[in-house]
Amino acid sequence: MKRFLGLAALAATVLGHSYTAQAAGIEFGVGHTSQSSMTYRLGLKSDWDKSWLQSDVGRLTGYWDGAYTFWDGKKSSSSNSLSFSPVFVYEFAGETVKPYIEAGIGMALFSKTEVEEQKLGTAFQFEDRIGVGLRFNGGHEVGIRATHYSNAGLSSTNDGVESYALHYTMPL
Template identity: 35%
Template sequence: MLFNKPLIQLFLIITLYNINYGSAFADNHGGTFGIHFSDGKETKNSDVMQRYSLLWSFDKKWLESRWGYLTGRWELSYIHWELWKQSDNTGWAINPVFRYVLPAKDYYYFFDLGVGVIKLAHRGFEKRDLGSEWLFEDKVAAGVGFGKHFELALSWVHYSNADLASANDGVSMLGINYTLAF
């Protein structure tokens, strides 16, 4: 089982609390704080990945134009992989993500790009050697936001050590993301 019941219950309690009380703090597209869930698969096989994140925005806008603006946010994530050939792997990541927002009346489009770090439980991933338990996490995503609180996106996330270790097999994931922002 992916998580035990108390952890799932805590995640749901935080979500419900923020739905009721967090919306007053949202002043831009995507809010200032949020929770994020991603469900995906590895690009080379069918290993399943779930990613749970807490988000908080930079609260800044750059390069504003009539088309959109650049902003960003921090992501603190717990990632879990269900692996077929070895024991499951988990990791904690922190990632600054830059976002270009194209606003519309009741929705907005966005494109995310980020590079952060992740600490894995072990450096193996199926038959591949990632070279280290400490890796870089590269993230690219595109999606649509509805109002100030809900987002759907498609993401590609790559994990590798950037050839800083003797082995660097790397792993990439495609995911569907859901974000609840406040």
């Protein structure tokens, strides 16, 4: 556990320095797993500052996401994870509120290979996400997201785990 916390501190320092130049916001999330555990997420987001397919309907853009998640399992099955993911966002046009949909595939490193009864097989997991939300003028954002973690067959044990979360992002 001490080793994982040391790695988490190092990753937070490195991620913090890399986000300083283009920081978009800090994200707070609360979720629930498919196994009834709570999740608490703290993330940093950095916009790509690029857009494609821009029209009157909206635009395609994206961001880098780095996060720490605490998985509050029952008994001694609590876990921690660090994740990093590129996320594509289709942002619909709007003046003060812009609805969006997002999807991304990244990676995560768990402190344990078990979350509740789910046997992950490896500490390294792929992170797949899909979500919807609202972006407000001034950079604030609220949304809901489904995230799936799996080792994609790197181990014969691969139960995977899902999290369904509400999140709020405030600009830095």
